[in-house]
Amino acid sequence: MMSIYLHDIPLNEAIARLASALEEVGLWKTLAKDWIALDENAIGRVIAEPVWARISSPHYHASAMDGFAVKAKDTEGAMLNQPLTLTCNQAEGIIQAMYVDTGDPLPEWADAVIPIENIEPIDPEGGPHQNPRSPFAIRVRASVTPWQHIRPMGEDMVATQLVLPEGHILRPVDLGAIAASGHSQVCVSRKPRVSIIPTGTELVKIGQPVKAGEIIEFNSIVLAGQVNEWGGVAHRFEITPDQFEAIKSATARAALQSDLVLLNAGSSAGSEDFTASIVKELGELLVHGVAVRPGHPVIIGMLDRNRCIDAASDRVSNFRKSFTVQNSSTKNDQSSEIPVIGVPGYPVSAAITGEIFVEPLLACWLGRKPFEPEMVQARLTRKVTSPAGDDDYMRVVVGRVGERLRAAPLSRGSGVISSLAGADGILIVPRGVQGFPAGAEVTVRLYRPLSELEQTIFVIGSHDMTLDLVSQYLSPKGRRLSSANVGSLGGLIALRRGEAHLAGSHLLDPDTGTYNVNYIRQYLPGVAVKVVAFVDRQQGLIVQKGNPKSILSLKDLPKADVLYINRQRGAGTRVLLDYHLGLLGIMPDSINGYSQEEYTHLAVAAAIASGRADSGLGIAAAANALNLDFIPLYDEQYQLVIPEEYYFSNLLEPFLELLNTPAFRNDVASLPGYGVSRMGELVAEVG
């Protein structure tokens, strides 16, 4: 019977097992060195041998100015009203001043330079000379000191001095410094070769149509991109279906041409997870399961070169021979074993596995320090929980609200690649810690520079699809929008806690027919806010294409064959639903699915599109986006609630300007169910 469970070991133990296995075969060090030409292609390479200056720079005494080379002694006594005249005329037998351009070598007899703007060119009669650079003589009205306006030999670097140490990653200016010190080549570490094998019968190449159960293969591109960025050379194999022999053969062939093999996926213990057994057949399985979330079904092993040659030649006869010939040039650089990492299939797990295992290994092979992300302290916007046994890598969005940095946790699903693309950083909840409360001060490893995060606008509250348009329009203005969907009420509460710069809200006050103001008085006492009109929008029932259940109004929701999908508590749309259900005397209990909650209009529409529900209250644009039908019911106003301190901030300026930008207004108005006539109006000032 195959094993079902993995035996996860702690991360540091997994890394230690890999390191000691590599150490045993002499692979826990810089791989090899290459001498390469000193040109712009050297940028990003890691120096493998320290660069010592071969010549001094400058390598001669050079004039630092356009001017006249002189003997300083000859200028002694020159004063404003008591000028001295120095001859430039070689014909006289002596020469006291000679024109030099910047960078020209100093004549042997000279020891100073007078800048051209400090001399008067004269002719033999003492009158002004036409060409200031080739006069008969010059008149000087101030003395110079020895070595003035000269770049003495070695001013920049003296031969034998250290120019750059080993382990340094080359930048453009470094190439200048190395060239100036007399080198035409630089010794860098060889780029580690990493083969990436995507496996899985369900995988489909990018650009091919996909059916249910099929998955677009992109992990290999993400991993290849990571490898290249970290200084390696990635080679992507074609997709291999879930067949033991095919994967084994691909693994063997990959091992023979690489320093590291990444097998993605099949690293778990499912019915078609072959990686562990293949590693055992071709070498040694060191680790199967690491206590890291996301990513725990990680495999680490060492492949035996000889067994790989056999496995590869099983498939292609006399492959062994041809291989040996082909690779004779790199023979000295060949090890008896090749590490392999079985990378989990979930996209977030795959990318994080790259960061945890592949980056430090490449750093070691390249002889550079592992990349150290910037760490910041930030305050959690909401509680997070984590299984005690794992190191938990949580993706967070980070931004500054008021004085403090805030970290807002993103979706936890390891399949949610957008959470990684959208993440500003990682909060690690270590083994033994079961989570943090909201408001806790946590350490975040940043993916983006802090300066960029300072330009993040935190929008919280009700979800509206036009916020994506806002993101798109603000991006070229250097602002990023991070929006959290917690419903209108949740948004006001978040503003009170100082967790966002503004909230989107559409809370109807049935007594007055106005929006938000009464709720703001109740939930934001003492906070001065501006309420700005954003969009008018149509709310209605989203139903399946063709409306098969013939739903026409809220009265149809209690029908036995109708499954409803609701928004979460505190959402303006739910407030609207409950208000109208009350008017109609419909009990929530009577509606199937009333307790099924989603957090966005699009999620409600997606639930209906996929057949998970028949109907939900939402906006027309969501129905339209997923090609669903829409029964319009109510018009409502969606407004922005902005604390005064941010209303006048530089951060929000582009956002507020956008509300009066015709192109943006047109784009919004063209979405079904949206009106922009009030957009940008200051509706109310509260507090």
Add this chain to the structure above:
Amino acid sequence: MMSIYLHDIPLNEAIARLASALEEVGLWKTLAKDWIALDENAIGRVIAEPVWARISSPHYHASAMDGFAVKAKDTEGAMLNQPLTLTCNQAEGIIQAMYVDTGDPLPEWADAVIPIENIEPIDPEGGPHQNPRSPFAIRVRASVTPWQHIRPMGEDMVATQLVLPEGHILRPVDLGAIAASGHSQVCVSRKPRVSIIPTGTELVKIGQPVKAGEIIEFNSIVLAGQVNEWGGVAHRFEITPDQFEAIKSATARAALQSDLVLLNAGSSAGSEDFTASIVKELGELLVHGVAVRPGHPVIIGMLDRNRCIDAASDRVSNFRKSFTVQNSSTKNDQSSEIPVIGVPGYPVSAAITGEIFVEPLLACWLGRKPFEPEMVQARLTRKVTSPAGDDDYMRVVVGRVGERLRAAPLSRGSGVISSLAGADGILIVPRGVQGFPAGAEVTVRLYRPLSELEQTIFVIGSHDMTLDLVSQYLSPKGRRLSSANVGSLGGLIALRRGEAHLAGSHLLDPDTGTYNVNYIRQYLPGVAVKVVAFVDRQQGLIVQKGNPKSILSLKDLPKADVLYINRQRGAGTRVLLDYHLGLLGIMPDSINGYSQEEYTHLAVAAAIASGRADSGLGIAAAANALNLDFIPLYDEQYQLVIPEEYYFSNLLEPFLELLNTPAFRNDVASLPGYGVSRMGELVAEVG
């Protein structure tokens, strides 16, 4: 008569002139768009059209676990001691549970998944079944809720949602998100083409031997590296000598194949500075001279395409025709004018000109934000002065000493490329400000991440050549050494001010024959320090090869034909000289050049090697490095003075370990005049 003076204009005015000239010809915007394949080569490209999700992700309801798909309703009532049995056997006509792998689509009839570890596989008799994945039936002891362990369609992204906005620079995970949203291509901005023309008769290609007056050409590599790093494609021209027509022709040809031409150098007003007149002949000169240091002789202009075609075809007949044919594919993308920047020749000026003018222009053309370096507040270690009229870009080293970040200004020379390679950041002294006092809190734009700077060890005090070896050995340990040479006494004073982590010192107390301790008591009252032995070294007179002036001891220094080069006040070597001159009754005044000062042993040796002086007191290794002769005179002890708070710090640990590392000790001992027998000994504890 040619103009001698430049009329510098302020930086913002220069940038505004360029921007408005570009605006006039429609070039102050994203250049053009390219659709490229979604693979790892897309990394670093800038998104030119927002990416909206084409399909939802997942695009079907997928099992989130290996387990059994069920109807949640069928599990109602299952309890630990009251299990329910669900049949998997299609033969029965009904099926209640079906095995699914992670990622498999959910069968139409199912609405939840039970993880495999939560079921008991059974055979028709109710006994355990051999294969947990294909049993006759399963026994469950807990109910599941609808949609549990399922990744519903759209969990990650819903079709039409914004995946990534325009202006975003692609990273590996972004490619995953774009692929998951159903795209196989991504629209990015075209890479701007930048031609770089190195000009100058004095220039020599890298790798060729150089004579006095010749300069190794590397600015074009630095500029090309910058352009590529910033998202452009650089094309380096061959070196063009200082001939008007040759440069004009190269400029015209470059313009016809580029979006931007960089001419380096000839941008000043020297006798062979042709850039300004060439720009005038081929187009319009907008700026000649910008009030920026280093870098003020910057030229900005616009080249006229037609005039360039004429100038290029002057040289090659019917070039115009062939050019038009060759480039027909990019015709739509051709502008009537091409910007040109005359880049100053000094390496630091050239690199800073790139940062100031080229980077923002590429950012505009690529449709991304200009790079915003991280800014930090740091305290200046010494006073800096600056001409009031210029924006002054000063290179500084930054590190943390105690609680504060410190910024130590580097050499000011615009020829000193090593100051740029060694810089951690730039301190801008703005126009109108004439400098800052020592200790001032200044803002520094960082070139390196702050995390790296936290690993910088600040060594101050006396110069010793083995500090370069320390740098090289510490680099792989993740420590950087920043050493400032201010002499032994200066080092002690810097320690008192909290400006460094340790000081190198060799201050002899003639009364006791000991080193440093009495000086520490005097200059560092109340500071607890450890004094650690570093090297024993030979001091003596460095003289020219073959000792042409027959200098044998200090007694020869007052001779009329001997020119001395001294160390600065406070240097231990100068203390040693003065002590022995006193013993011998020699007056400093009697020594020619006594007042000529250098700050390092190597600088003294370089002065002698270049003939600027005949002799100087210094260490054997410096004489040896520059192939000079050496008259050994005295043995001395060079020690490390380390405040206790740093002695026990994690930062200094690798440094102190190094003192007992055999490889390092051997390397030091192999340098002429060095002894390591005492290295690492704790000599004294003071305070």
